[in-house]
Amino acid sequence: MSVNIGIIGGAGYTGGELLRILVNHPDVAIAFVHSKSQAGKPVYSTHTDLLGDTDLLFSGEETSELVQQPGLSALFLCSGHGESAKFLETNNVPESVKIIDLSTDFRDESNGFVYGLPELQRDRIRTATRIANPGCFATSIELALLPLAKAGLLTADVHVSAITGSTGAGQALSPTTHFTWRNNNVSIYKAFTHQHLTEIRQSLTALQPGFDKAVNFVPYRGDYTRGIMANVYTAFEGSREEARALYQDYYAGHPFTHVSDAPIDLKQVVNTNKCLIHLEKHDGQLLITSAIDNLTKGASGQAVQNLNLLFGLPEDRALRLKAAAF
Template structure:
């Protein structure tokens, strides 16, 4: 089978590095270029040191339009900062045949012909899409915790979410709250009730339960670890734990990366993988849903490759059977 050639814009950041790690080891993909404004001409492994020995690829500094016009280029990933993707599409002419997967927030509202790329929500739409907006990391974890309830029309009251993310969720640029001496042995709340991912979460829920008009109360935390998200969600539920488990296991039965665990879950089970694990409990008429993902894989680059697999008719799990460190 001829390999699918992909390009990465913004390849020096965390999501770019994760994409390179996955694509280099993907049986059906090949990196045509890894573009970076800041690391032109340097070996990819000089920035992504975990790739030393895996590739001799250099960061490309060539004219982007020239790179996009390569006849054998099939898809690009946009890994630049939020707002940059809209600028990119306005500045460059992209061939109609080129598939685009955007990892920023710019098109998650499905504007400009983009399809929201959460496979557990709309897999068939992704298969037909040429432009895909990758979901946010918090949004992925929270949506996967709630979608089965929405699909059954069971979201009757407000939804409450408390979720913590690792420092890589803030990106590679240095800031006061990513500095080791501040983050280590520390915990803090940010953007309580106003986080930008709330917009896409509500949009996704209404795709399944059109009459959903309740609030999603979301309190995000910064954790003192590097990778992973744990979201704990609760909302009223009139059924039993057995009812909830049956609902969730049936909903995710055809999705290879989301699994319902009967035992309690912990972050190390998903770090470095494209999995989402879910655990359910019922307490006094409240359903507690715990959802865990790796923010850089299922929450970003792994899901982007999952979407590409679907868009090109490849096995959905190709190149994504990644093992967690576990210990």
């Protein structure tokens, strides 16, 4: 089986990460990689790690023609937030072409999209035609909390402190992504107002409909490139052993989310599609530490995981990636 895919917005970080995975996917053929800014140039001229892996050129053709080409199976939308909605308004994508959108535009499941967190709704993803890929912070925080929500045990406010690497801000330069500002520096941004809070609450209430407590989220910018560590705590009456059993049971059969008895660190997950979770109990509070790579499990790796589910392939196909570790 060959799944013919196209990528819109292929010059950014998520596009590059998708290509890094898909050039080695045994069941995928890349029909085109579209970029307005890099049209006609080799893909490896932008994503230099792909030198020797592909001779693809960025396409600058009209997207309306690209998405209509015969045999196209799936389309990844990797442009900025707000651009996917505009793209679908101006391009007539055939119903036979499945769409995986990596922006925020359809995470509320509007316009026929299904929220693409496999650990939450794998069966719905398998039968969908349009997938809204989750946000990176949302993925990490939701995976920290879903087992509690499933058991109806979110009975108090949830507190989250999470840090992300600079690639989470995208490729465009801004004062807070410039090396001289970001290096040797840590800062808070969008405290209590981060855009991922909406999808986090949507996912938690899908499992625990009566959940109405606050999710107090303080995000940090870290002085490194990749990875998210989220420290989440909330009231929990049971023991650590009971919590561990709850989490092990929930994630049994999910190939990428694992509960660790030992404390975890970011290097265990960077360059992988894993989420690692560690649990501690302190004075009536359960502390859940969750770690992912924001570009892989938090974006492009999860998008490929969704592609595999959409086309009946093994969920982990091309995603058994090893962390650099040191």
